[in-house]
Amino acid sequence: MKKLFASLSKDATLGSVFSLFPGKLAPWCEYESLVMRGKSDLSFAERELIAAYVSGLNACSYCHGAHTMFARAYGIDPELIESLMEDLNSAPVDQRFKPILAYVAKLTLSPSRMTEEDANAVYKAGWSEDALFDAIQVCGVFNLVNRLVEGTGISRVGNDPNDVDEQTLAKFRSETFYTDFGRANGLDV
Known part of the structure; x- marks a missing residue:
């Protein structure tokens, strides 16, 4: 830890x-829970x-590692996430999902350069405006939390995403995971 x-301890x-x-963080925790586990x-x-992809683009090792584990809890191979970090176009991710990932990558790395073509690629892949807005919200949440983590000096990543027991993975799959995490750490959510 920086x-x-x-x-804050080391x-x-x-x-x-x-x-x-x-x-200060309770309202944010409620919003994150809505974005990540809401309808x-x-x-x-x-x-x-x-979340893992945006955090990786931001070089936030803490969030990238944590959300790679959370994605694994839902059956996503951590290797897939690492291949996204190397090259979105050749990564073995569903072709329908790639325009959403391209959108959040551009929104993270050059937000003022978003175009109609970026949105149209998402719609052409069969996604709704609601889906795009939800992707934008996830992207925004993690651009914020990556900066909170980096700005406060948090760097301890914890477990290897491939080395997490089933009980821990089940906890990550809980629909109330984010609010439970907040409550366990003193938030009134």
Whole structure:
């Protein structure tokens, strides 16, 4: 951990930041829970894949590692996520999903350059405006949380995504995972 906050220990996690600023992070935690586990045209797996991908694009190892594990809980091979990081076009991901991933990549890396063609590629692949908006929300949430993590100096990644037991994976699959995590770390959500 980079020692950016004297009140955080060297082995601080995102939960440590939640505990330090519960009043400020509770509304964000509720929103993240809605975005990641609320009703959507995108599955939980697809949203976790977007979270891991955006976090990887931002070089946020903490969130990239965590959401690679969460995506694994929904059956996504961590190798697929790593292949996305190398090259979206050749990665073995569903062709229908690639325009959404291209959209969030561009939104992350050059947001002022979004075009109608970017959105039309998503629609042409058969996705609705609701699905695109949900992808945008996941992208936005993780661009924010990546900066919270990096800005507070959190860097401890934890487990290898391939080395997580089934009980832990089941916890990640919970529809209330995000609010449960917030409550466990002192948030009133």
